[in-house]
Amino acid sequence: MAKRRLCLLLGFLLLLSLSGCWSYRGLNEIVIVAGMALDKNGENGRYKLSFEFVTTSTSSSDNGGASSEILESEGDTLFEAVRMAKRKVKNRLYFGHTQLFILSQELARTEDIGPFLDFVMRDNEVRETMLLCVSQDDTAQDILKASGIDEKILSIKLQKILENDSKLTASTVDVAVYNAFDIINTPGRDLALAAVRTVKNGEESIPVANGIAVFKDRKLVGFLPPDEARMFLFCVGKVEGGICTFPSTDGGENDCSLEIAESQTKRSVEERNGEPVIKLEVNIIGFLGEIMHPGVVLDLDKVKELQRRAADELEREIGKLVKKVQTLYKADIFGFGSLVNQKSKRLWKTIQNRWDSMFESVQVDVKVDVTIANTAALGKS
Amino acid sequence: MTGFWKGIRGLFKKSKKKQDGAVPKGGAEQKAISSSLDKNMRMMEELFRDVDILREREVRNVHDRRLRYCIYYCDGVVNSVAINENLIKALMHSELTPAAGEDFVDTLITRVVEICEAKRADKVQEIVEAVVYGNTILFIDGQKEAVLLDTKAFQTRSVEEPDNERVLLGPREGFTESLMGNLSLIRRRALTADLKMKQLTLGTRTRTKVFVCYMDSLVNKQVLEHLMKRLQSIDIDGILDAHYITELIDESPWSPFRTIGYTERPDVVMGKLLEGRIAIFVDGTPVVLTVPYLFIENFQSSEDYYMSFYYTTFSRLLRIIGFILTITVPGLYISVEAFHQEMFPLQLFISIAAERSSVPLPAALEAFIMLILFDILRETGARMPITIGQTLSIVGALVVGQAAVEAKLVAAPMVIISALTGITGLLVPKLNAPAVHIRILLLLLSTTFGFFGLLVGATCMIIHLLNLYSCGVPYLMLNKKLRYQNVKDIFIRAPWWQMIRRPAFAADSVRQSGRENGRG
Numbered sequence: 001m002a003k004r005r006l007c008l009l010l011g012f013l014l015l016l017s018l019s020g021c022w023s024y025r026g027l028n029e030i031v032i033v034a035g036m037a038l039d040k041n042g043e044n045g046r047y048k049l050s051f052e053f054v055t056t057s058t059s060s061s062d063n064g065g066a067s068s069e070i071l072e073s074e075g076d077t078l079f080e081a082v083r084m085a086k087r088k089v090k091n092r093l094y095f096g097h098t099q100l101f102i103l104s105q106e107l108a109r110t111e112d113i114g115p116f117l118d119f120v121m122r123d124n125e126v127r128e129t130m131l132l133c134v135s136q137d138d139t140a141q142d143i144l145k146a147s148g149i150d151e152k153i154l155s156i157k158l159q160k161i162l163e164n165d166s167k168l169t170a171s172t173v174d175v176a177v178y179n180a181f182d183i184i185n186t187p188g189r190d191l192a193l194a195a196v197r198t199v200k201n202g203e204e205s206i207p208v209a210n211g212i213a214v215f216k217d218r219k220l221v222g223f224l225p226p227d228e229a230r231m232f233l234f235c236v237g238k239v240e241g242g243i244c245t246f247p248s249t250d251g252g253e254n255d256c257s258l259e260i261a262e263s264q265t266k267r268s269v270e271e272r273n274g275e276p277v278i279k280l281e282v283n284i285i286g287f288l289g290e291i292m293h294p295g296v297v298l299d300l301d302k303v304k305e306l307q308r309r310a311a312d313e314l315e316r317e318i319g320k321l322v323k324k325v326q327t328l329y330k331a332d333i334f335g336f337g338s339l340v341n342q343k344s345k346r347l348w349k350t351i352q353n354r355w356d357s358m359f360e361s362v363q364v365d366v367k368v369d370v371t372i373a374n375t376a377a378l379g380k381s
Numbered sequence: 382m383t384g385f386w387k388g389i390r391g392l393f394k395k396s397k398k399k400q401d402g403a404v405p406k407g408g409a410e411q412k413a414i415s416s417s418l419d420k421n422m423r424m425m426e427e428l429f430r431d432v433d434i435l436r437e438r439e440v441r442n443v444h445d446r447r448l449r450y451c452i453y454y455c456d457g458v459v460n461s462v463a464i465n466e467n468l469i470k471a472l473m474h475s476e477l478t479p480a481a482g483e484d485f486v487d488t489l490i491t492r493v494v495e496i497c498e499a500k501r502a503d504k505v506q507e508i509v510e511a512v513v514y515g516n517t518i519l520f521i522d523g524q525k526e527a528v529l530l531d532t533k534a535f536q537t538r539s540v541e542e543p544d545n546e547r548v549l550l551g552p553r554e555g556f557t558e559s560l561m562g563n564l565s566l567i568r569r570r571a572l573t574a575d576l577k578m579k580q581l582t583l584g585t586r587t588r589t590k591v592f593v594c595y596m597d598s599l600v601n602k603q604v605l606e607h608l609m610k611r612l613q614s615i616d617i618d619g620i621l622d623a624h625y626i627t628e629l630i631d632e633s634p635w636s637p638f639r640t641i642g643y644t645e646r647p648d649v650v651m652g653k654l655l656e657g658r659i660a661i662f663v664d665g666t667p668v669v670l671t672v673p674y675l676f677i678e679n680f681q682s683s684e685d686y687y688m689s690f691y692y693t694t695f696s697r698l699l700r701i702i703g704f705i706l707t708i709t710v711p712g713l714y715i716s717v718e719a720f721h722q723e724m725f726p727l728q729l730f731i732s733i734a735a736e737r738s739s740v741p742l743p744a745a746l747e748a749f750i751m752l753i754l755f756d757i758l759r760e761t762g763a764r765m766p767i768t769i770g771q772t773l774s775i776v777g778a779l780v781v782g783q784a785a786v787e788a789k790l791v792a793a794p795m796v797i798i799s800a801l802t803g804i805t806g807l808l809v810p811k812l813n814a815p816a817v818h819i820r821i822l823l824l825l826l827s828t829t830f831g832f833f834g835l836l837v838g839a840t841c842m843i844i845h846l847l848n849l850y851s852c853g854v855p856y857l858m859l860n861k862k863l864r865y866q867n868v869k870d871i872f873i874r875a876p877w878w879q880m881i882r883r884p885a886f887a888a889d890s891v892r893q894s895g896r897e898n899g900r901g
Contacts, residue, residue, distance in 0.1 A: 024719045024743070026743050027718055027719075027734045028737045032734060056731065056735030066731045094722065097722070097725075
């Protein structure tokens with residue numbers, strides 16, 4: 001009996017070791033890192049990490065009492081830089097709530113992005129859902145040094161901007177580290193990250209999202225402005241909202257706004273003479289938000305005409321963007337290659353090796369169908 | 382763990398043995414009384430020396446001077462009008478004289494004494510017990526038997542609503558300290574001979590009367606037998622409250638959970654009896670015990686059955702959630718605060734971090750301090766005169782709440798946590814005692830191991846609950862499948878017309894024979 005009890009006790013003690021290597025670490029013993037920016041020190045070639053950490057005070061006049069400071073650190077590797085940062089503050093850095101990882105434009109152009117993600121994917125504390133973006137300013141640190149007007153912690157602000165802008169205005173993407181890791185390891189697909197920069201707002205400079213950074217073979221090759229970013233999102237079927245403008249008359253200016261309520265993109269592949277042809281069918285249901293053309297009478301025919309005009313305009317724009325990416329950047333950010341792989345393994349096997357050179361000339365058919373569900377017109381009284 | 386408790390139990394057992402034999406077995410009281418009145422009077426004088434409350438009164442018949450009687454009663458516990466009018470007067474003026482070969486005691490009982498309950502007795506012990514309980518003893522010269530007459534009249538509290546179990550709707554009667562009064566409150570609610578009331582006498586010195594009540598056709602005979610065996614094995618000098626019995630017959634005496642129910646409300650007792658349970662009435666206390674007592678009864682209230690089932694289902698769920706919260710919230714907070722900060726939403730995380738940043742103590746210590754402080758306040762409030770209540774609540778709210786936060790002794794979130802813990806604890810007052818211990822235990826485990834410790838602790842608690850029995854009935858009653866039929870009175874309170882069955886341990890499980898009163 002005593003033996004059995006001893007065994008039970010030992011078993012119980014063993015259970016305790018299952019709790020892993022955590023230990024008590026109170027909230028007042030940690031430095032909360034909200035975001036990181038990665039640059040390269042031009043002089044010694046070491047990585048320079050800037051951490052935005054949250055500083056708190058309980059004084060109620062400070063409206064919540066949270067603001068942020070920047071902490072700099074250098075190292076041969078990311079992890080070394082992270083550890084060395086500890087020497088400058090009294091408590092250890094805590095990455096469990098880190099929201100944002102900004103890469104400098106220069107670094108992204110010259111170096112493979114994969115190794116930067118490695119640390120994040122390996123470390124037990126850093127969240128893989130942290131958003132990744134590329135700075136269009138001189139250094140990534142500049143973004144963290146800008147002033148937030150509605151939110152003092154820049155990283156939180158930018159994270160919210162990326163998250164909301166990709167949904168509400170469809171002008172950028174919110175790619176988390178684990179998504180990026182997935183994409184760069186998918187054959188036939190290149191990475192597109194959010195691009196951020198600072199703009200002047202009165203005296204201060206504030207950070208904004210500014211379209212998309214296009215990667216080719218894990219290196220930055222260029223940017224797409226916000227309106228083209230939306231066309232990109234149509235291509236990958238990620239549009240959830242936003243506005244499209246189109247002309248109400250032939251050859252006229254874009255004077256109508258279509259508010260997108262729902263958008264679906266059907267992507268398919270067709271084989272023609274051993275070559276893939278990509279088909280994009282975009283179905284949009286939207287509301288007519290605005291007609292800046294005087295004297296338009298909205299009868300059923302007119303609505304049908306507007307639908308057609310909107311569809312035409314979008315078809316043209318999307319086609320233009322696809323062409324631009326194909327010819328200018330030659331980067332398959334749409335994932336057409338992996339689409340072929342998904343739809344037809346056999347076809348992919350035959351073109352797999354040629355895909356890089358083939359991408360710029362691959363035929364992409366875009367078909368847009370717009371349904372205006374609601375004209376929001378007021379009846380005459 | 383069990384070894385440790387066994388060791389402690391062993392210690393108690395040893396010391397108990399030494400006290401054995403100290404209980405007096407009254408040799409003199411076993412004797413029979415004599416036929417001589419003078420001898421009996423001397424005996425009573427001897428027995429009740431220094432008991433100045435005992436009154437003695439000699440009576441002679443006016444028609445026949447040879448007829449001598451002596452009556453004894455204790456002052457203050459008898460109805461003296463009845464003694465004057467119906468006993469002394471009757472004995473004095475009776476024209477009956479003993480005839481040869483006639484049982485004169487019987488004649489007296491049947492034809493002279495005008496008191497409803499009269500009993501013959503010849504044992505001294507019997508007489509002594511009767512007279513101290515408020516009976517009047519009538520000794521008759523030349524007879525070897527005395528007559529015990531019921532003239533009890535105690536000072537008792539009137540029937541009031543019990544302070545501990547107030548209800549908004551429903552009967553407001555509560556038990557008092559009078560055993561017979563309490564029994565009458567039950568008797569009145571079940572006008573059937575099926576309601577049995579068995580008397581026991583417990584306590585070697587106090588000789589306290591205890592009644593075991595049950596519905597004969599509903600009670601599970603095994604449970605009853607089990608209980609009676611346990612009651613009869615009680616060997617203690619005195620029983621002043623029902624709780625003595627609770628601890629003495631508890632099957633898991635070291636568990637913080639009580640496996641014997643208590644109430645001060647007759648309607649609750651009647652409800653339990655109708656579910657096939659057994660009630661134990663103890664003289665001198667308004668608390669009545671009920672067995673078997675299941676875990677879920679902690680969450681039930683008599684009001685549940687008197688108000689709309691929609692509403693009471695909601696409040697019952699609240700109570701269950703309240704119990705879970707009151708034991709886990711401090712542990713949960715510490716786990717998240719010190720181990721799993723990722724669990725906080727970001728904004729909340731930052732604002733809690735802001736509050737915590739200026740407090741010197743670790744959150745775990747803070748939690749202990751606040752919980753102890755809350756219990757100190759609660760304990761003070763429970764015992765203190767009502768007039769000081771205002772002062773206490775002001776001091777409590779200001780000192781513990783505001784001042785502690787402003788002095789940066791504790792962080793504001795901790796005040797919320799301790800308040801939430803305390804208030805949800807009050808949702809289930811019957812589980813307050815175990816909750817205090819479990820809460821601290823879970824907090825300790827969380828402080829050392831985070832969520833892992835919390836889960837281990839909670840699991841141990843559930844295993845412990847599964848091991849508990851109340852009079853042989855599993856405390857959690859989990860031997861049934863989870864079906865609507867079986868949870869009608871557990872997490873929800875089904876409407877009365879749906880509750881057609883009694884709990885599984887009752888002998889007769891059909892409560893309503895008609896299918897849902899014609900609503901099915």
